[in-house]
Amino acid sequence: EPEVTQTPSHQVTQMGQEVILRCVPISNHLYFYWYRQILGQKVEFLVSFYNNEISEKSEIFDDQFSVERPDGSNFTLKIRSTKLEDSAMYFCASGAGGRSPLHFGNGTRLTVT
Amino acid sequence: AQSVTQLGSHVSVSEGALVLLRCNYSSSVPPYLFWYVQYPNQGLQLLLKYTTGATLVKGINGFEAEFKKSETSFHLTKPSAHMSDAAEYFCAVRLTDKLIFGTGTRLQVFP
Numbered sequence: 001e002p003e004v005t006q007t008p009s010h011q012v013t014q015m016g017q018e019v020i021l022r023c024v025p026i027s028n029h030l031y032f033y034w035y036r037q038i039l040g041q042k043v044e045f046l047v048s049f050y051n052n053e054i055s056e057k058s059e060i061f062d063d064q065f066s067v068e069r070p071d072g073s074n075f076t077l078k079i080r081s082t083k084l085e086d087s088a089m090y091f092c093a094s095g096a097g098g099r100s101p102l103h104f105g106n107g108t109r110l111t112v113t
Numbered sequence: 114a115q116s117v118t119q120l121g122s123h124v125s126v127s128e129g130a131l132v133l134l135r136c137n138y139s140s141s142v143p144p145y146l147f148w149y150v151q152y153p154n155q156g157l158q159l160l161l162k163y164t165t166g167a168t169l170v171k172g173i174n175g176f177e178a179e180f181k182k183s184e185t186s187f188h189l190t191k192p193s194a195h196m197s198d199a200a201e202y203f204c205a206v207r208l209t210d211k212l213i214f215g216t217g218t219r220l221q222v223f224p
Contacts, residue, residue: 004156006156031210033211041216042203042214042215042216042217043157043203043214043217044214045211045212045213048210048211050210055210056209056210056211091156091157093157093212095210097210099145099162099164099165101147101159101162102159102212103159104149104156104157104158105156106155106156107155107156
């Protein structure tokens with residue numbers, strides 16, 4: 001069964017550094033998402049992406065964040081200048097739209113020191 | 114606005130006992146509802162979904178959930194818990210093209 005893959009599984013970075021989290025969504029999906037889960041907390045929506053543009057973003061997704069689909073297969077989340085509070089598990093998801101569910105990757109655990 | 118509330122952040126059951134994880138939703142339109150499971154250090158795996166049609170939906174691993182409009186509920190059940198069911202369970206409602214998750218319920222299963 002096709003799946004969403006995320007790399008790396010763990011990322012440690014220093015405060016103020018830029019990080020890029022990578023995702024390969026399911027190939028025939030059209031909708032792409034990033035969610036995050038701070039340790040012990042709920043899964044929070046960050047951003048949705050459709051037709052090569054952001055369709056919706058949450059208040060968490062400020063100017064430090066950006067997304068890109070650079071080559072038709074990868075979907076990336078960039079955090080320009082990381083803060084301690086960006087430490088979390090970041091999940092990529094994709095979906096076919098309509099009533100179909102979202103399919104999630106296994107996540108990237110980001111630790112900002 | 115759509116939202117979900119999961120009652121009970123922790124549920125403990127004995128192996129073989131009934132599992133009941135509660136989810137109530139709030140939605141101004143007919144909801145699409147989902148249950149996801151998260152095993153330790155893993156991603157979110159779809160257990161089951163309700164969009165339209167039959168209100169009792171069956172999912173993987175013997176789980177099922179019943180959509181009750183009158184109670185605005187979508188509780189997850191399993192007749193007999195296995196040790197392997199220990200995980201975090203998330204109820205979610207679809208809002209436009211994104212999912213809104215509840216706070217999760219951690220299920221512990223004791224031998």
